[in-house]
Amino acid sequence: MNTNKMKRNRIIANHGSSFVVILCILLFWQASTQIFTIPTWLLPAPTVILTEAVAGWPNYQHHLISTTKLALLGLFIGVSVGLLVAIVLHLLPKVKRAVYPLLILSQNIPIIVLAPLLVIWFGFGVMPKVIVITLVCFFPIVVATLDGLRQTNPELMHYMRMIGASKQQIFLKLEFLHALPAIFSGLKISGTYSVMGAVISEWLGANQGIGVYMTLAQSSFRTDRVFVAIVYIMILCMILFVIIQTLEKTWLKGREKGRMEHE
């Protein structure tokens, strides 16, 4: 009970200033819309958006669930593939030298440009959407994991070699665990990207999802609904971020300080 309270107090202390800033912006926004009588279709007041968010819940709830599922599925596949690719590239340095520049180059192609191609090849089903999300989630994980694996502490590496650890043991007992914090950094980025990827993929053509809800709202000038969608996208990203951060804290418990002292 008491510790919970302390925790809450700490959260407020840490993030209190952000709350104040957000509150100020909202107040300013509310005041501006009223003072300058800005039409709702141009810029709805925060209160209007809130009203719609509450009243419209039954209308958009299934869109929200659909997007969440899609983002999670894409994130899972993207992260799995990314980890696998990173590990394979790490274990095969020659292949890595050939492939790594191509990987970076591939990131210069905007997903939006690829999307129509994916639709042509895979139609309007789940497949092209998952591919889009996978593509955006994949890169941060690969780069973070490869970086983490490359930066293995040379002293620990030397020790493992001297006592005769096999390549597999070195990877499992040292390199991978050493790379975990880096992998989690990549995971946080991928997590946020996955929601964005999901919404973009829904713009390609879908029958439900926040992306669809947004498109519909936009074409009927329901700007308040567009804002509701934006707020939910932000909330989804934040929830994913917090989940990943909590996982990170429980997994890497006890070593956080040690790392800082070592590096």
Next chain:
Amino acid sequence: MSELTVSNIAKSFAKQLVLDDITFTINDGEFVSLLGPSGSGKSTLFHLIGGMYRPDRGAFFLDGKEITGKRGVISYMPQSPSLFPWRNVLSNVILGAEIHRKVDKDKAREMLKKAGLANYENAYPHELSGGMRQRVAFVRALLSPQDFICLDEPFSALDEFTRLDMQTWLLDIWEKNRKSVLFITHSIEEALYLSDRIIVLSSNPAKIKREFDLPFQRPREQSLLLSKDFFEWKRKIYQELEQLKVNS
């Protein structure tokens, strides 16, 4: 049983000869120190014994079997403790054994107790003092299944007081375990206090300059450090090292 023979080892890096015709033997249960100037190639010799790379000439034998270029036949304590930050003390000390799939946790606990770390089993390395970390690294080397231990300047990073404590502690533990030890050090006193034999290396390239058999009885006490005999030996070896400087 373990007896290491170093036979005519030569090694150069990029045309620079570092080790030239090094030959010596360490008998079973013997504690031998390698004493030599910085950069003479002491660590290089360890890396060669450990199989990190191959010598240009010569070979190593452990109990008569050739081990040149083979990894994992010696237990090793590096110059820095090299503990794994995500492992607690207990799982750090069993790492050497774990690699060779011979973990004995009860023995590990017992050893930690002897090392005065009984209450720190679950602590992480960053929660320990420098001296404690060195002790953990030493216990890890002792618990490794190999009978031959190489220690590379284990105490050079410690202050004078802690170092003396650690030396006395190491002697105490070792005199009960009696594995064969090859010990690298810069310090004449440390070599005298701990070893049965001292091998003095010259540098550029490293050759064996001289070997000294030490007459001090075991178990040894700290009072040895203040004895007249000890000072005599210290002077003798000091002069040997001074000559090295004059010659080079």
